[in-house]
Amino acid sequence: MTLFFKLAWRNLFRNKRRTLLAGLMIGLGLAAMITTDAITIGTIDNMIASATRSFLGEGQVHRDGFRKTLEVELTIADGPALFEKMKNDPLIRQASPRTASFGMVTSPANVQSVMLYGIDPTYERDLSQIDDLLVSGDYLAAADEPKILIGDKLADLLEVGLGDKVVVTVAQAHTGELSQELFRVGGIFRFGSRQMDGGMAFIPLKRAQEMLKLEGGLHEIAFLFHDKLKSEDTALPLWTELSAGGNEALSWTGLVSELAMMRSMTDFSLFLVGIILFGLVSFGIVNTLFMSLYERMFEFGVMRAIGTRPRQAAQLMVMEAGGLALIAIVMGSVVALIVNGLLLHYGIDYSDAEFIVALREPIRPVLTLTQFTLYPFLLFVFTCLVGLYPAIYAARLTPAKAMKRGL
Amino acid sequence: MENVIRIDKVSKIYRTGEVTVDALKEVSLTIAKGEFSALAGPSGSGKSTLLNIVSGLDKPDGGTVELGGRAMTAMSASDLSDFRRDHIGFIFQSYNLIPVLTVEENIEYVMLLQGVPKNERRERVAKILAEVGLDGMQKRLPIHLSGGQQQRVAVARAMVAKPAIILADEPTANLDSKTGHDLLDMMEEMNAKHGVTFLFSTHDQMIMEHARRLITLRDGRIFSDEVRG
Numbered sequence: 001m002t003l004f005f006k007l008a009w010r011n012l013f014r015n016k017r018r019t020l021l022a023g024l025m026i027g028l029g030l031a032a033m034i035t036t037d038a039i040t041i042g043t044i045d046n047m048i049a050s051a052t053r054s055f056l057g058e059g060q061v062h063r064d065g066f067r068k069t070l071e072v073e074l075t076i077a078d079g080p081a082l083f084e085k086m087k088n089d090p091l092i093r094q095a096s097p098r099t100a101s102f103g104m105v106t107s108p109a110n111v112q113s114v115m116l117y118g119i120d121p122t123y124e125r126d127l128s129q130i131d132d133l134l135v136s137g138d139y140l141a142a143a144d145e146p147k148i149l150i151g152d153k154l155a156d157l158l159e160v161g162l163g164d165k166v167v168v169t170v171a172q173a174h175t176g177e178l179s180q181e182l183f184r185v186g187g188i189f190r191f192g193s194r195q196m197d198g199g200m201a202f203i204p205l206k207r208a209q210e211m212l213k214l215e216g217g218l219h220e221i222a223f224l225f226h227d228k229l230k231s232e233d234t235a236l237p238l239w240t241e242l243s244a245g246g247n248e249a250l251s252w253t254g255l256v257s258e259l260a261m262m263r264s265m266t267d268f269s270l271f272l273v274g275i276i277l278f279g280l281v282s283f284g285i286v287n288t289l290f291m292s293l294y295e296r297m298f299e300f301g302v303m304r305a306i307g308t309r310p311r312q313a314a315q316l317m318v319m320e321a322g323g324l325a326l327i328a329i330v331m332g333s334v335v336a337l338i339v340n341g342l343l344l345h346y347g348i349d350y351s352d353a354e355f356i357v358a359l360r361e362p363i364r365p366v367l368t369l370t371q372f373t374l375y376p377f378l379l380f381v382f383t384c385l386v387g388l389y390p391a392i393y394a395a396r397l398t399p400a401k402a403m404k405r406g407l
Numbered sequence: 408m409e410n411v412i413r414i415d416k417v418s419k420i421y422r423t424g425e426v427t428v429d430a431l432k433e434v435s436l437t438i439a440k441g442e443f444s445a446l447a448g449p450s451g452s453g454k455s456t457l458l459n460i461v462s463g464l465d466k467p468d469g470g471t472v473e474l475g476g477r478a479m480t481a482m483s484a485s486d487l488s489d490f491r492r493d494h495i496g497f498i499f500q501s502y503n504l505i506p507v508l509t510v511e512e513n514i515e516y517v518m519l520l521q522g523v524p525k526n527e528r529r530e531r532v533a534k535i536l537a538e539v540g541l542d543g544m545q546k547r548l549p550i551h552l553s554g555g556q557q558q559r560v561a562v563a564r565a566m567v568a569k570p571a572i573i574l575a576d577e578p579t580a581n582l583d584s585k586t587g588h589d590l591l592d593m594m595e596e597m598n599a600k601h602g603v604t605f606l607f608s609t610h611d612q613m614i615m616e617h618a619r620r621l622i623t624l625r626d627g628r629i630f631s632d633e634v635r636g
């Protein structure tokens with residue numbers, strides 16, 4: 001066995017250039033695979049972060065049925081008390097109480113219906129990024145000043161700017177009577193999402209509660225975890241605790257299920273990419289091994305003549321394939337580290353595009369242990385399997401024929 | 408005298424496309440233990456084909472081959488490999504050695520396949536290298552040896568596993584006459600000292616003169632078979 005290891009390894013370095021080129025080619029396949037995976041994970045993480053950190057939060061609590069109907073009366077059961085409890089929960093880093101309702105915003109020039117959120121500026125500041133994404137004006141300061149934050153698209157539509165007055169109309173709880181109030185545009189934000197920038201507005205929570213006649217009630221509590229991975233743990237008891245008394249607590253995976261679905265879909269597309277890459281790579285492997293076999297035909301004949309069994313000749317070829325794979329793995333991993341290091345440093349800018357959410361931050365590849373263990377392992381096994389083809393060919397040669405052809 | 412090889416009505420037909428060549432036509436031959444014999448004959452007369460069939464490197468189209476009393480023609484490829492490993496030594500015209508292995512490793516190769524323990528391998532390698540006059544060349548790679556030295560390593564490798572017979576297909580064809588002569592002397596000495604059976608194919612006049620039995624092939628048939636003193 002060690003004899004054939006020695007032979008295989010030395011044979012690989014007989015034609016250094018060919019071996020290194022083939023190794024590089026196979027290695028590039030591995031690097032492409034690793035990079036595709038890293039960017040995919042990076043993209044999805046980015047999208048998830050973008051969605052959860054901009055406004056959604058990693059989880060939300062509503063009254064059962066609120067999400068479907070958006071009925072003003074459906075406030076969270078014991079909302080303020082629940083909020084206090086959540087503030088002190090060891091798993092939760094940040095919680096923010098909100099109202100959410102349809103509203104009409106009217107300017108002298110136009111009128112537009114929006115999702116109107118009442119937010120507590122203090123709590124909201126640390127949960128969402130409204131304060132960071134203002135393109136002009138200021139974030140809400142006091143809890144009850146009559147100021148409104150709108151997106152740049154909505155501002156364009158209403159033809160209003162900072163300090164301009166707009167009228168906000170909502171329907172009150174229980175009676176359904178309309179309630180109107182005057183606000184000044186205090187700030188204009190830009191999330192980069194058409195839907196958010198053209199159809200969302202924020203006013204102070206207290207004002208919203210009064211306008212909607214909620215008597216301190218809340219429609220939504222958004223929250224973040226200390227450990228964001230917890231948000232995907234559906235078995236966490238917190239979800240049932242927060243859902244007690246007729247409420248509904250959901251993770252982002254349930255709130256924007258497109259994102260969660262996308263993640264499972266990418267697993268499949270990565271599998272396809274893998275098959276295509278490995279398919280291409282296998283041509284390289286078979287080609288290299290056959291070239292080196294044809295060059296050494298006579299030698300194989302001699303080896304067979306002096307007592308090497310067919311199986312042992314095949315073993316040698318497979319070991320050479322395995323050795324080639326090892327070289328390829330080293331080269332491919334180095335290339336992958338360099339490429340992903342650069343991508344990590346510079347990032348891939350997609351801030352102009354909008355997928356399911358807007359990607360404001362550049363995408364950065366995410367390197368995982370799997371990419372550098374499972375993928376190389378699969379490549380190794382795959383290369384050895386592909387190597388079986390020339391190996392069986394070598395084993396089947398009758399020694400006399402091999403020596404005749406090798407001359 | 409005990410027979411090492413007994414072949415009976417062996418024929419071999421090569422087909423390449425439309426052309427068929429009767430390389431061997433019902434050749435029968437026995438080689439006894441300790442012989443130092445040569446197969447002579449013009450190029451294309453079937454010498455290599457006969458050696459290949461005797462050693463199981465190729466299959467005959469008819470007839471039977473027995474080596475040391477065992478029917479070669481009935482063995483599987485794997486059994487044939489083991490049989491050659493244990494009972495037959497080979498010397499070819501050139502490129503005998505595995506280029507990535509050193510002199511010592513080339514000679515060890517067969518013993519490694521046989522599973523001979525390391526100490527014994529080293530001992531036997533050193534002894535045989537002294538006998539073929541290549542002491543101190545253990546660690547050299549074949550490309551750093553002259554043609555004559557390479558053939559000596561091939562002889563050493565063929566000898567080291569103590570085979571029943573050594574088949575040598577034109578072993579001196581690529582050597583100058585002085586080197587060829589030295590190699591032949593060495594093989595004669597091995598034959599005399601250890602009683603190893605040699606069967607050559609050759610058109611080297613010198614080997615024909617030294618051979619104690621000269622079998623001449625012509626067109627795939629044995630044309631003459633003469634035993635000398």
Ligand SMILES: Nc1ncnc2c1ncn2[C@@H]1O[C@H](COP(=O)(O)OP(=O)(O)O)[C@@H](O)[C@H]1O
Nearest residue numbers: 404421423428430449450451452453454455456
């Ligand atoms: N693999 C082969 N395919 C076709 N013809 C062959 C093959 N090997 C040998 N021959 C033919 O068989 C005949 C005998 O060849 P060979 O045994 O090599 O002769 P020698 O060794 O005496 O020169 C020749 O005519 C040769 O062309």
Ligand SMILES: [Mg+2]
Nearest residue numbers: 454455456608
């Ligand atoms: Mg010949």
